[in-house]
Amino acid sequence: MNYNFFDKLEIVGGNKLFGTFKNQTSKNAVLPIMSASIMSSGVVKINQVPDIVDVTNMKKILRKLGVKIKKQKNDLILDPREIKNFKVDENLSKTMRSSIFLLGALLSKFKVANITLPGGCTIGARPIDLHIEALKKLNVLVTEHEKGFSFDATHARAGKVKLKIPSVGATENVVQFAITLSGKTTIYNPAREPEVVDLCNFLNAMGAKIVGAGTKKITIYGVDSLNGAQYKPIKDRIVAGTIMVATAITKGSVTIIDGCAKENKSLIKILSSMGCQIDIKNDIINVSREGELKNTNIVTGYFPKFPTDLQSIMLPLLCLAEVESKVKEKVFENRFLMVKELNRMGANITLFDAQTALVRGSTALRGRTVKATDLRGGAGLVVAGLVAKGKTIVSDVHYIDRGYDHIENMLFSLGADIRRVCQKQK
């Protein structure tokens, strides 16, 4: 997907969503898998890669390093055999936080790496101290310079790493880095997110020896090299969750194929308690709602707790529920950025502090011109637009395009009145 900075989405609220939705592949699985492929001594084929801006940017970063990339229908073929360059392009690195995921793979391959401070959403400080601390434990020499950090792994050795916070990125970096260290590396308190498990499954498919992904301890037994592989990453639990909430807010009925039912347990529990009907069979989820919505409280957390990425998607739904609902954001420090925009649409949300919101229910949302502030916050505004009275225009769609493979097509195919307005820079 190309980066169209001035695109807007126009939504006329009121249509109920009906039909069948086939879920896309997970952004947070595919990005680290793409970066990990540079460690392979052969060709890697990744199936069903979504057409999203973060993938486009990751392809640009990898190509600059020397990876040859071909598209075959929806599959990507990556050939890292002639990769020579270990410096991530500074400007590209700023476009997405996922560039930090290259650190472990680059260090494993070249024993040196240079990282400029990564970019990404505006949802919080998103430091990389845990990544650095963990690598230091494995005897990597880290030097801070004006724009970022240099890493030297010449004297690195396998060992034990305990993460203070189960950070997804730090876990993924340590796992990748430890793969070619001779001996056994153990990560205590790793992230248990399904995308971390998927990365480990991919690495194992390339010949790595990783056990315990998805539990409270991951063990990596060093191997000499990784071979090529073909891999189909998991589906996107956040996109499935977005469609579930969008269906609930419009009082529709949608069947989601590959809905990530197991991974979305916390969301399904909340939606059911609010009065939505949810039927699951073989990962096909049917979501519908007929009656009014009950209020609820949400506390985000690390997997398997309620995902922070679905918090802003839920806010418009809570606006329609009875009485009031409380939302506590416990992962990021600044994830209520879209509240200001949602309040402009008629929501009545009070922020007690940067991480606690009180959402007053029974609120009628109305169409407005609003600005996406970050990826999931932007998607939350689109969900609000589906039920708002009149027309909602969401600008800065480029944030949403980072993770959703054409959100307007997904929702239009389910009956929403939504279209993308492409505008060129004047």
Ligand code: UD1
């Ligand atoms: C990943 C996901 C993102 C998701 C998040 C939490 C990708 C590409 N992105 O982001 O969509 O919202 O997990 O599930 O997979 N932290 C530190 N120091 C560090 C690293 C993290 O303090 O060195 C803090 C962060 O500021 C944050 C918390 O740890 O408050 C969790 O962050 P982390 O799990 O690392 O998120 P990401 O990997 O960046």
